[in-house]
Amino acid sequence: MHLNIVLFEPEIPQNTGNIGRTCVLTDCKLHLIKPLGFSLEEKQLKRAGLDYWPYLDLEVHESYEAFREKYEGSTFYFSTTKGSKFYTKAKFKEGDFIIFGRESCGLPDSVRESDPDRCIRVPMISSTTRSLNLSNTVAIVAYEALRQIGFTDMK
Known part of the structure; x- marks a missing residue:
């Protein structure tokens, strides 16, 4: 396992399915923090994740607090449009956790403010829209982290 991709209360099954597929092909572990906006048995989730x-x-956590308690002492990065630095400035290493927020509203203040120096963002132009699609953002950030790690065991 190279990285831990964490979805905080994901809402859209297709995004989670796509992210799951990315995790399989990059040897990343996917963590889902409840409540989920869908059932893990939904057809859209499985269709997006294909076979x-x-x-x-996959690891599912009952709450953010339970997740943090289980992985106390680990390095966490928080992907947010409110991040102070670009994701390329982070110094990723094997086993790090990258946490992504809900599709509709991102990460809550309480999560982001737990370690503001580890809040990272994907640069975008100023516009009337909020952000990139969650599955696209996960892929962008995960591949940068994997690049830094050296694409270990990848061909």
Whole structure:
């Protein structure tokens, strides 16, 4: 396992399915923090993840607090449009956790403010829209982290 991709209360099954597929193909573990906006049995989730879903290293957490308690002492990055630095400035290493927020409203203040120096963002032009699609953002940030790690065991 190279990285831990964490979805905080994801809402859209297709995004989670796409992210799951990315995790399988990059040897990343996917963590989902409840409540989820869908059932893990939904067809849209499985369709987006195609036949990769059975190979996914998946862990579901009952709450953010339970997740943080379990992985106390780990390095956490928070992907947010409110981040103070670009994701390319982070110094990723194997086993790090990258936390992504809900599609509709991102990460809550309480999560972001727990470690503001580890809030990172993907640069975008100023516009009337909020942000990139969640699955696109996960792929962008995960591949930068994997690049820094050296694409270990990837061909």
